[in-house]
Amino acid sequence: MICLGIEGTAHTFGIGIVNSAGKVLANSTRTYVPEKGGIHPREAAQFHAAHARAVLDEALRTAKIEIEDIDLVAFSQGPGLGPVLRTAATAARALAVWLDVPIIGVNHCIAHMEIGRLTEGARDPVALYVSGGNTQVIAFDAGHYRIFGETIDIPIGNCLDVFAREIGIPHPGGPTVEKLAKDGKNYLPLPYVVKGMDLSFSGLMTEAIRRHREGANINDLCFSLQETAFAALVEVTERALAHTEKKEVLLTGGVAANGRLREMLKLMAREHHAKFFVPPKELCGDQGAMIAWNGILAYKSGFRQSIEDTKVKQRWRTDEVEVTWRRS
Ligand code: AMP
Numbered sequence: 001m002i003c004l005g006i007e008g009t010a011h012t013f014g015i016g017i018v019n020s021a022g023k024v025l026a027n028s029t030r031t032y033v034p035e036k037g038g039i040h041p042r043e044a045a046q047f048h049a050a051h052a053r054a055v056l057d058e059a060l061r062t063a064k065i066e067i068e069d070i071d072l073v074a075f076s077q078g079p080g081l082g083p084v085l086r087t088a089a090t091a092a093r094a095l096a097v098w099l100d101v102p103i104i105g106v107n108h109c110i111a112h113m114e115i116g117r118l119t120e121g122a123r124d125p126v127a128l129y130v131s132g133g134n135t136q137v138i139a140f141d142a143g144h145y146r147i148f149g150e151t152i153d154i155p156i157g158n159c160l161d162v163f164a165r166e167i168g169i170p171h172p173g174g175p176t177v178e179k180l181a182k183d184g185k186n187y188l189p190l191p192y193v194v195k196g197m198d199l200s201f202s203g204l205m206t207e208a209i210r211r212h213r214e215g216a217n218i219n220d221l222c223f224s225l226q227e228t229a230f231a232a233l234v235e236v237t238e239r240a241l242a243h244t245e246k247k248e249v250l251l252t253g254g255v256a257a258n259g260r261l262r263e264m265l266k267l268m269a270r271e272h273h274a275k276f277f278v279p280p281k282e283l284c285g286d287q288g289a290m291i292a293w294n295g296i297l298a299y300k301s302g303f304r305q306s307i308e309d310t311k312v313k314q315r316w317r318t319d320e321v322e323v324t325w326r327r328s
């Protein structure tokens with residue numbers, strides 16, 4: 001069986017093609033970069049619509065298949081930005097109806113987890129999912145993917161990007177902050193906020209911007225921002241690991257590209273005798289292959305949806321998803 005997965009929740013529009021053996025045949029993406037400021041949902045949706053055809057053609061070419069070879073269409077049903085979700089859903093419905101194949105809506109956050117389980121061979125990890133739009137610590141428990149901890153305000157990727165933008169670094173800021181941090185020598189105290197199992201990054205971001213305006217050394221500031229934010233992420237992941245007594249840690253999402261975060265999380269995992277996994281960069285960020293693979297998992301487990309069930313869910317919570325493809 002071949003599944004075509006459409007991703008569209010935020011900046012990236014993607015189409016992935018995956019077969020039921022878990023082989024990724026194609027994974028094409030285009031990413032909307034706002035001219036200035038943050039993401040504008042309607043503009044992003046228009047960008048996705050304008051590039052959808054080219055991405056589809058590219059994916060089919062790469063997979064060396066005809067569109068008629070597709071047996072199943074999956075798409076990101078949520079969570080995400082309304083106009084962007086609706087664009088991907090519309091494309092998915094049109095394709096499924098035209099090809100006369102089943103359609104399955106996939107939860108974006110869980111898809112990040114599932115592609116990591118597929119390609120890295122992690123069986124039952126505690127996942128730290130860190131991106132521009134999400135920050136969650138997720139693990140499977142009693143039939144559901146539970147959120148063990150999450151941000152109560154902005155996601156970590158957004159924290160890095162907005163900080164960067166405010167100090168004149170172009171989008172996306174995360175990679176540049178990482179580079180600048182390498183030459184940081186002094187730790188400047190910044191607000192470290194963990195509330196129970198939840199995280200907060202907005203105070204940290206505001207204070208880092210303020211310190212920049214006061215003339216703090218840019219390298220020290222980037223270094224301190226990373227150390228503070230990542231320590232909080234690792235703390236919450238560590239507690240989820242200790243509580244669940246799982247033996248694996250999976251890092252995913254766009255921010256998983258960060259070498260320092262990888263290093264810190266890997267050290268923590270080692271102290272708990274847990275295995276540490278990070279998917280390759282092209283499977284950490286947003287893309288369609290993870291959607292396609294999760295579609296296959298759901299379909300093979302007997303899950304079915306009608307077109308009426310495919311309404312997008314902007315605030316679809318990870319723990320609301322019926323995980324029909326996993327028992328333990
Ligand atoms: P995503 O939302 O999953 O597409 O990932 C995009 C986010 O990852 C943006 O917020 C980027 O700034 C962030 N990002 C990418 N590379 C790095 C890096 N090396 N360090 C920190 N953040 C990064």
Ligand code: MG
Pocket residue numbers: 108112131134253254285286
């Ligand atoms: Mg994502």
